[in-house]
Amino acid sequence: MPSSRRSFSREQPEQRKEALIEATLKLMAETGPAGATVRAIAETAGMSQGMIRHYFSSKEDLIVAAYERHMHALTEATEAQASQAGSAEDRLRNFIVASLTPPVVDARAMALWAGFIHMVRRDQAMQDTHERTYYHFRDRLEVLIAAARREAGCAATPATNRRHAIACNAVIDGLWLEGGALPEAFADSELAEIGLTSVAAITGLEFHERKGAP
Amino acid sequence: MPSSRRSFSREQPEQRKEALIEATLKLMAETGPAGATVRAIAETAGMSQGMIRHYFSSKEDLIVAAYERHMHALTEATEAQASQAGSAEDRLRNFIVASLTPPVVDARAMALWAGFIHMVRRDQAMQDTHERTYYHFRDRLEVLIAAARREAGCAATPATNRRHAIACNAVIDGLWLEGGALPEAFADSELAEIGLTSVAAITGLEFHERKGAP
């Protein structure tokens, strides 16, 4: 018998789920997938382990929700930069820079992503999220590239735009990966600079100096 | 008491280690890191579980060896193509194509890589392997690019070659990743073609038609 049972208060379901998802991401990032046990997650979230099965049908279900949350956060961080007002060139530039700058480029974010990947192949829901996220990013890039080329007076065919988007997406993904995997290997803004230069070379676009830039 | 103890024969230590490493990679790829338990590994390798600690100081030690083996295999597969005789342009082309074609581009290889990644941050030996592999690939690419530009009569500064190598490495890594993560998303030789086009755009090189090519 316990000497004293911990006190608690009833919280909103959304808050509880939120706390569990946050705790899952924290543990997955810091101690790897193996460290994200139901006991550790519940403790990190400040509640008892029964809550996981009370709010999610299984631990697996919570993992899927955490994966969706993580990918959504990465998407949002870049999306915000690309939907601001400005020229098409500016929006494309901002999109690329945001993708290659913290907090998107981050050892934690990248380890988290890798930790999820192996589950993607075995869980249909996770695979759907994976595909959706990938195509969403690439399509966004394609639209931005197409707009920038139209703006520059050198509009390309859809097929060309698609290939450019695939290639630019690959450069960005690769730089993102390497920035996360070897943080010390690159100077502060080096990744973003290389990303812009590469996208310019691939698409034939030019990123002009902006007002205020040296 | 067992009705009958399984028979066995004494094998070379190297054969046993080899079999254990192979089994580890197979399981890590097929069932994820969580599936690579000492019992499953031993069974897959066709021996009893005690052998793991007889030939490796711990399961962790075996994992490190398996990671080294996997990265070495990936490196070798591309290296072989780049060290053949031929013009610098041909060697660079072969290097890129090999990196973006099976068996290097492969869902299994990529899942395996991702499964290891989270351990890299916590194990110094694995981190060393990780860094060594990355820089080895990138340096190889830098040398090939520099040679191709020299051959084409447009030699560049070391700093330029470095940036080109980083960018080309990123394209290749990104395409490799996507080819492994979404195998159905790309046609057979699409990744290699996009890789070559992108490297050409980034470096200013040209990959000429080869004899026998359509």
Add this chain to the structure above:
DNA sequence: CCTGAAATTATACGCTTGCATAATTACGCA
């Protein structure tokens, strides 16, 4: 102020894990 039901905690269960150790087997060498 009660009371009922939902929320939350605590605990128990069956399995699996990595590792340690005991029991047995195979094989080189006298």
Add this chain to the structure above:
DNA sequence: TGCGTAATTATGCAAGCGTATAATTTCAGG
């Protein structure tokens, strides 16, 4: 041919896993 020993198998162990369920607490509504 038999012996000793290293190689190999089998078994035991404590800890941790995800899940199920019982016990308790909170809180809204009469």
